[in-house]
Amino acid sequence: MAFASEIDCLLFDLDDTLYPLSAGLANEVPKNIGDYMVEKLGIDRSKIAGLCDALYKNYGTTMAGLRAIGYSFNYDDYHSFVHGRLPYEKLRPDPVLRQLLLSLPIRKLIFTNADKMHAAKALSRLGLEDCFEGIVCFETLNLPIQGEPEPKIFDIVGRLSHPDPAVELPKTPIICKPSEHAIECALKLASIDPQRTMFFDDSVRNIQAGKRVGLNTVLVGKSHRVKGADYALESIHNIKEALPQLWEETEKSEDILYSGNVTIETSVTA
Numbered sequence: 001m002a003f004a005s006e007i008d009c010l011l012f013d014l015d016d017t018l019y020p021l022s023a024g025l026a027n028e029v030p031k032n033i034g035d036y037m038v039e040k041l042g043i044d045r046s047k048i049a050g051l052c053d054a055l056y057k058n059y060g061t062t063m064a065g066l067r068a069i070g071y072s073f074n075y076d077d078y079h080s081f082v083h084g085r086l087p088y089e090k091l092r093p094d095p096v097l098r099q100l101l102l103s104l105p106i107r108k109l110i111f112t113n114a115d116k117m118h119a120a121k122a123l124s125r126l127g128l129e130d131c132f133e134g135i136v137c138f139e140t141l142n143l144p145i146q147g148e149p150e151p152k153i154f155d156i157v158g159r160l161s162h163p164d165p166a167v168e169l170p171k172t173p174i175i176c177k178p179s180e181h182a183i184e185c186a187l188k189l190a191s192i193d194p195q196r197t198m199f200f201d202d203s204v205r206n207i208q209a210g211k212r213v214g215l216n217t218v219l220v221g222k223s224h225r226v227k228g229a230d231y232a233l234e235s236i237h238n239i240k241e242a243l244p245q246l247w248e249e250t251e252k253s254e255d256i257l258y259s260g261n262v263t264i265e266t267s268v269t270a
Contacts, residue, residue, distance in 0.1 A: 006196055007106065007196055007197065007198055007216065007246065008106060008193075008197075009109070009192050009193070009197040009198070010104070010106055010107070010108045010200065011109055011110075011111050011198070011200070011215070012108065012110055012132075013110075013112060013200060013202060014110050014114065014119055014122060014123070015112065015122070016220075016221060017201055017202045017221070017236060018094075018128065019091055019094070019126060020235065021202070023090050024087065024090045025088075025090060025091070028086050029082060029086070032082045032086070033052065033062050033063075034048045034049075034052065035081070036082055037066070040073065040081065041066070041071055041073065047157070050157050051157055054156050054160055055068075055069070055156065058156070058169060059174075060113075060177060060178050060179060060205070061174070063078060063082075063174060063176075064172040064174040064176050065156070067172050067173055068154070068156075068170045068171060068173075069155075069156050069170060070154050070170070071153065075115075075138070075144060076115070079114070080117075083115060083117065083118035084117075086118070088122065088125050089125075091125035091126055092126075093125070093126060093127035094126050095127065097126070097128065097236060098126075098128055098131060100237070100239060100240055101128065101132075104247065106246065108133060109136060109192075110123070110134070110135040110137070111135075111136045111177075111186050112135065112137050112138075113137075113138060113176045113177055114138060115137060116135065116137045116139050119137050120135075134190065136186045136190055140186070140189060141175040141182060141185055154169075154170050156169065177203070178203065178205040178208070178209040180212055180213050183209055183210055183213050183215070187213070194210075194213055194214035194215045195214050195216075197215055198215070198216045198217075199216065199217050199218065200218045200220050200239075201217075201218075201219070201220065202221040202222075204219065207219050207228050208226075211229070211230075212228075217230050218231040218232070218233060218239075218242075220232075220235070220236055221235070231243065
């Protein structure tokens with residue numbers, strides 16, 4: 001783990017990291033995903049719970065899993081349906097977090113599996129839209145589908161219920177956390193040195209994947225560390241309490257200038 005004086009970048013997950021799980025958005029996402037699967041993909045509602053569980057566990061996100069098992073759909077349409085219906089009014093400006101972020105003259109970026117529209121809306125509601133240099137989001141790492149053939153659906157629930165070593169689970173074309181490949185792609189595109197970066201995320205799987213690729217890791221939303229987490233914060237508001245070295249080193253550096261009024265980018269390009 002790098003000393004705080006060697007950290008020159010902070011990489012933040014967005015949902016349930018920069019705002020708490022108690023905000024209520026997380027409860028709405030699976031409902032919207034289920035409705036999309038029924039209304040847009042024609043999947044029987046009685047199969048949704050088991051299918052979503054299998055896809056999430058094996059592919060990181062339900063969306064990635066749906067693509068893996070053969071469903072073809074427009075990514076923007078999916079995000080518009082799943083995130084566009086969220087009750088963003090539940091998010092409130094967070095001046096305390098804003099001040100904490102702006103008080104650190106260290107490079108800061110968002111790394112989310114969500115789409116750019118959702119990220120922009122959430123950050124705006126939180127009053128944090130000018131606190132980050134940029135956003136690595138779904139569109140950053142994934143290209144739109146171009147003329148795919150009619151899909152053949154793979155029965156993943158049946159496969160998991162009756163394991164057959166000769167039959168491998170299909171791969172997903174979607175790049176997303178907790179895939180180590182996704183994290184490595186994000187680091188490369190944003191020109192981030194993992195050994196000099198602190199990665200904040202509420203997902204244990206994401207944190208452990210980040211640790212495997214060399215990031216210094218901070219698990220948010222938990223009071224106790226788990227394997228792969230260098231630090232644990234019950235709330236993102238505890239960042240200064242848990243990592244005072246970041247501010248101490250900053251105060252020693254008189255030659256570092258920082259402007260909190262940074263235009264947010266919807267994606268990071270090479």
